[in-house]
Amino acid sequence: MLYNTLEFALFYALVFALYWFVLQRSLRLQNFLLFVASYVFYGWWDWRFMGLLLLSSLTDFIAGRQISQTQDLGRRRMWLIFSLTVNLGMLMIFKYLGFFIDSFIAMARGFGYEMGDRTLSIILPIGISFYVFQSVSYSLDVFRRRLEPEKDLVNFLAFASFFPQLVAGPIERATNMLPQFKKVRVFKEDLFKEGIRLILWGLFKKVVVADNIGATMELIIRHHEVYRGSVLAMGVFFFACQLYCDFSGYSDMAQGTARLLGFDLMRNFNFPYFARDIMDFWRRWHISLTTWFRDYVFLPLSGGKMILTPWIQIRNTLITFTISGLWHGASWTFVIWGLLHGLYHIPYILFPKLRANAAHTRPPFTVAGTLRATFQTGLTLLLNFVALVFFMSKDLAYAVSYFSHMFSASLFREVNDFREQFWWLIGFMGLEWCIMFYKKHHPFQLFNWPPAVRWALYYAFLLIVLYYNYDRRAFLYFQF
Amino acid sequence: MTGGHSSTSSFEMKHFLLRLFIFLAPVGLLLLGLEILQRQLPNNYVLKRDRMAVLHDSLETLILGSSHTQLGINPDSLDGKAFNLALTAQTLYFDHFLLTRYLDSMPRLRRVILPISYSSYAAESDRNPGDYNKSYHYAFFFGSTAFTDWYSIRRYSLVAIWSVKQSVDRAWAYYTRGDSLVDSGPNGWMAARDQHNLAKNGQESGLFHDQYYDSTLIPLNIARVTDIARLCRERHIELVLISTPMWRSYMEHIRRDRYHHMVSTTDSLSQALGIPYYNFTEDPRFVEEDYYDANHLRIQGANKLTTLLRDTLNAQNR
Numbered sequence: 001m002l003y004n005t006l007e008f009a010l011f012y013a014l015v016f017a018l019y020w021f022v023l024q025r026s027l028r029l030q031n032f033l034l035f036v037a038s039y040v041f042y043g044w045w046d047w048r049f050m051g052l053l054l055l056s057s058l059t060d061f062i063a064g065r066q067i068s069q070t071q072d073l074g075r076r077r078m079w080l081i082f083s084l085t086v087n088l089g090m091l092m093i094f095k096y097l098g099f100f101i102d103s104f105i106a107m108a109r110g111f112g113y114e115m116g117d118r119t120l121s122i123i124l125p126i127g128i129s130f131y132v133f134q135s136v137s138y139s140l141d142v143f144r145r146r147l148e149p150e151k152d153l154v155n156f157l158a159f160a161s162f163f164p165q166l167v168a169g170p171i172e173r174a175t176n177m178l179p180q181f182k183k184v185r186v187f188k189e190d191l192f193k194e195g196i197r198l199i200l201w202g203l204f205k206k207v208v209v210a211d212n213i214g215a216t217m218e219l220i221i222r223h224h225e226v227y228r229g230s231v232l233a234m235g236v237f238f239f240a241c242q243l244y245c246d247f248s249g250y251s252d253m254a255q256g257t258a259r260l261l262g263f264d265l266m267r268n269f270n271f272p273y274f275a276r277d278i279m280d281f282w283r284r285w286h287i288s289l290t291t292w293f294r295d296y297v298f299l300p301l302s303g304g305k306m307i308l309t310p311w312i313q314i315r316n317t318l319i320t321f322t323i324s325g326l327w328h329g330a331s332w333t334f335v336i337w338g339l340l341h342g343l344y345h346i347p348y349i350l351f352p353k354l355r356a357n358a359a360h361t362r363p364p365f366t367v368a369g370t371l372r373a374t375f376q377t378g379l380t381l382l383l384n385f386v387a388l389v390f391f392m393s394k395d396l397a398y399a400v401s402y403f404s405h406m407f408s409a410s411l412f413r414e415v416n417d418f419r420e421q422f423w424w425l426i427g428f429m430g431l432e433w434c435i436m437f438y439k440k441h442h443p444f445q446l447f448n449w450p451p452a453v454r455w456a457l458y459y460a461f462l463l464i465v466l467y468y469n470y471d472r473r474a475f476l477y478f479q480f
Numbered sequence: 481m482t483g484g485h486s487s488t489s490s491f492e493m494k495h496f497l498l499r500l501f502i503f504l505a506p507v508g509l510l511l512l513g514l515e516i517l518q519r520q521l522p523n524n525y526v527l528k529r530d531r532m533a534v535l536h537d538s539l540e541t542l543i544l545g546s547s548h549t550q551l552g553i554n555p556d557s558l559d560g561k562a563f564n565l566a567l568t569a570q571t572l573y574f575d576h577f578l579l580t581r582y583l584d585s586m587p588r589l590r591r592v593i594l595p596i597s598y599s600s601y602a603a604e605s606d607r608n609p610g611d612y613n614k615s616y617h618y619a620f621f622f623g624s625t626a627f628t629d630w631y632s633i634r635r636y637s638l639v640a641i642w643s644v645k646q647s648v649d650r651a652w653a654y655y656t657r658g659d660s661l662v663d664s665g666p667n668g669w670m671a672a673r674d675q676h677n678l679a680k681n682g683q684e685s686g687l688f689h690d691q692y693y694d695s696t697l698i699p700l701n702i703a704r705v706t707d708i709a710r711l712c713r714e715r716h717i718e719l720v721l722i723s724t725p726m727w728r729s730y731m732e733h734i735r736r737d738r739y740h741h742m743v744s745t746t747d748s749l750s751q752a753l754g755i756p757y758y759n760f761t762e763d764p765r766f767v768e769e770d771y772y773d774a775n776h777l778r779i780q781g782a783n784k785l786t787t788l789l790r791d792t793l794n795a796q797n798r
Contacts, residue, residue, distance in 0.1 A: 006633045006640065020493060187493040196500070222687070455503065462507060470643030 001044040003199075003253045004207050004469055011041065012257065019261060020187070031158040031181055034261070038161035042127075049125040052090060057160035059086040060135045064142040064149035064156075076143060083139035087132045094125055099330030127167030129327055133292055135160055138174040140296055147175050155181045164258040168250050170268040170288035177263075185262025195259030200461055201442035202252030208468045209428055210246035213238050216418055221392065224402050229411030232402060234422055236385045239392045241425050244273060247286070252442070271436040273429070276376040278344040278383060279355060289327070293320050313349045318342040333390045333399055340387040511639060514647050518638040521654055522662050525621040528565055531666060535563050536585045543668070544575040545595035551776045552724040553593065555667040557786035559794070561588075564668030566595070569614055571605045572704045577624055579708055583715065591718045593789075594708060596746045596757075597775075598726075598734055601701040602693045616641045671779050672772040682729025682774030689775075690734060702745065709753045720793065721746055721757040724785065725766040730774035758792060760785060 001008045015037045023029040043050045063083035067076050138160075141147040150156040159177050220227060220235040227235070251268035258265045268287050275281035282290050301316040302308055308316070318339065325338020348355050389406075393399035415422070435443055449457065540560035543553050547568045555562035565578055575594060583589070605615045605627045615627035616634040620641060633640040639647045653659040663670040705721075712719040723746070731739070743759060750757035760766070765788070770781025777785060 007631070024490070187490070187496075189492055189496050192493075192496060223683075458503070459507070466507070466511075466644045467648065468645060470645045 001041055003250065003257075004203055004465075007044075011037075016260065027182075027184055028152075028154060030185070032154050034163070035154060035158040035161060038158065038163035038166060041163040042161065042166060045126050046123075049128075052094075052125055052128065053131060053161055054157075056087055056090060056132055056135045057157050059083055060139050060160065061150065061153060061156045063139050065151070067139070067142050068149040080139055080143045084136060087136050087139075091128060091132050094123075094128055096326075096330045103332075130169045130171055131160065131166060133171050133289075133327075134173075137171070137292060137296060141174060147178075150174070150178055162258070162263070164261070164263070165254045165265055168247070168254070169286075170251060170254065170266050171292050172265060172288065176266060180263050187262075191259055191262075195256040197442060197444045198252045198256030198259065200256075200458065200465070201444065202249040202254075202256060203465045203469075204461055205245040205249030205252065207249075207465050209425070210242045210249060212468060213242045213421060213425065214246075216421055217242055217392075220418075224405055227405070228413050228416060229406045229408045230413055230415045231417050232406040233385075233411060234415055234418065236388055236392075236406075238418070238421065238425065240273065240381075240385060240388055241428070243388070243391075244269070245428075267441075271432060273381060273384075274377055274433060274436055275380050276373060277348060277355060277380055278341065279348055281380055281384065282341070289324070293324050297323060310349050314346055317345045317349065321345075328391070331394075332396055333393045336396070336399075337387045337390040340383075340390070344383050344387075511644070514644065514651070515637055515639045517651050518642070518647050521650060522660070524567060524662055524664055525617055527662050527664055527666075528567065528668055529621050531563065531668060532565065532582060535561070536582060538588060539563055539586050540588050541591040541593065542579070542582075542586065542589060543593045544570070544579065545593075546570045546597065546600075547670075547776060548597050548724040549593065549595045549722075550664065550668075551670045551672050551772060551778070552595075552782050552785050553789070554669045554671070554782050554786045556669070557783055558790050560590075562667070564664070564670075566668070569605075571603050571614075572600055572701045572708075573605055573626060574614075574618055574624070576704045576708055577618065577626065578622065579711060581622060583711060589715070589717055591720060591793075592708070592712055593720045593722060594705070596705075596721050596723055596742065598739055598742055599689045599693050601698045601742060601745060602695055602738070603701075604694065604697050613641050669782070671782070672776065673779060675769075675771065675778060676773040678727050678768065678771060678774045679729045682727055682731075683733050685773070685775050686730050686733025690738075693735075693738065695738075698745070702749065705749055706753065709749075709755055713753075719753075719755045720789075721750060721755060722789065723757075723759045723761045725760045725763050725770070725777060725781065727766075727768070727771050727774040728762075731762065756793075756796060758789065760788070 001011060015033065019030055019033055023033055039050050039053070042053055060083050063079045066079040070076060138147070142149045150159070155178065159174065159181050162172075162177070165172060217235065217238050220232065220238070224232055224235070248269040255265045255267070266288055270284040270287065272281050272285035275284050298316055298320045301319060302312070319342075321338040321342030322335060323338070325334040325336070325341075328334045328337070389402055390396075390399050393402060431443060435441070435446065438446060440446055444454070444457065538561045541555065541558050541562035543549050543555060543562065543564040543566055545566040547566070550564060550566035550568065553564060553566075555564050565582075567574075570578075579592065605618075613634065615624070616632070618624040618626070619628045619635050620638065628635055642650070650661055654661055665671060709719050711717075723743070739761075743761075746757050746759075749755075766777070766781060766784065770777055770784060772778035772781070
């Protein structure tokens, strides 16, 4: 059930009505409704995958209770390992088994052993990487005594399957979400209005920008060999915009739909393409995943030490980003994408002064300051674009082919296709820059319009969304 | 644990929802108006359905299939009264469905022409995202229920099937530019005059037809052809299988092994069921000028194919 379908609108309206008008006097029943609705939402794709979600949730509920009930470190560890084994085992089987078998066969073939083709074809349950990571963070936090385990099964199941963010995040922490499931929810008009604005802005980014550019990208990706290098370079920019609008659009809609149910989800994007260095980029892009990797991979690798030698930092960064790449997809292209981002961090680790020069300070309003900030943003984008070619490629051979066609003599020839889309996207990025500059989240917050103008603006956005809502592409991050 | 919000906040919420309703009401009315408008506009499905309602008594030949026969066979060049019921991307499932729907209402029918193309046996109407809505067209216009969900708004709304954009564009084209919105003539044949870039189109359509090729569907579709043959045999109707001409740029971009499999499967079916099969796929009599694009014929090509088919059938029946 995609957010931009009538099915979801009707489903959500029904849940909303029951939640606020029938069950409003019982928090427990409201949570039970959220649990049931979330399973219906998830089962809409394939009812068989509901079992996996339930298995993951029950495992962590039981493990959390058991971990907290004993002081014996051995037993605590045993229950944590149980939780990790079930969750990561599920991820391993459904997401990575085929990839590892194929890679092993390819490696054996490289050494002269012929093992035949045993490619496994296992359907990837939608959103599994998101809910498994969310669930695992709960067990880890209970183990580290950062969180009291949840005693109410309904609350926990509702938290672990909360439909607004179930299939593509943000990957929420139990420390942020579970208290919200225990608190009475009260209608606040301003928050509701903000929720609706977020949904509208998210829909605009997804339906109007991402899906339209997606159709162009499909052409470029399918026939990359017939386009000029300059068009292929522009194609990477298109893909960057598509990915951002698709994913941040989903996150905005998730935040908005959650807000209408009285929940506050974390912000997942903060204008990442205006970052002035790669570290800054990762503080702005898919923030819930970045902080997850920081807390549960990078910091544990550092053994809890706050001050690390540069070489240990580099090692840990490379490991973290490689795993992050693999999280995105079971393919070498994602591994390389992650590794490249890890490598991009090395200059900033070796020369910390570079960091101070870039993102931590607002550029001064001088010609030199603006030029320097523009250069830094441009360089960060360029590095991103190089890595994105791997992200958008189905395999390494395709990535090499894309690069070789892009870095040909035709790279310097005039762009002869898709110019109109390019200028539209530049306009959109300009709007994003304005929103960032005024420290807002979406364009409806930009000015204090009179009510009539504000309504006209909402109507304009809504009609544009309705008009362009025809392609109905699945969200790109659903596949992860 | 119990909770809830005060009557004040309940009042505020109702007030808020009322304002939201007032905001959304004009948009809802606009969509309703668009839906009513769409139902007034002509389209290929309505044309074929309405023409069948008029012609069914007198029809002697019925042409089924996808755009390959929709563009490729001119019913007026065949002997006797004929109608082209082929529609773009019509799969064997819907060929079978339409034949079953109309068969008993065509007392004079003596021949059914069914095309078999490269991916006919390996296609289903719910596989290709672009064609998924086709099933809803058949549901809306012909009463099919296959490959659709009863709870989907697309079962009941043309705007939902076509999207707001396409609905607005269609209405705009019809009322402001006077576009017909219907590709086919009264005999169901789509007469194409222009010609696309055959090289480019051959590559694109070849790759496209391979993209959703699903070999697991082959037994299912063979069973459908077999059942169509049974239905025809029981009513003493001749079933003719044909493969329409394809330009070389298309043939270069499809998988040869799959093509040979399609031909050998159809040959086997033809022998087993005792029905004729005429394969014009790489027939050298069709030249570049005959093609609309790399896998469809234009007027002169369609007339050539229909004449060849008519003569062949006449020779066979003599």
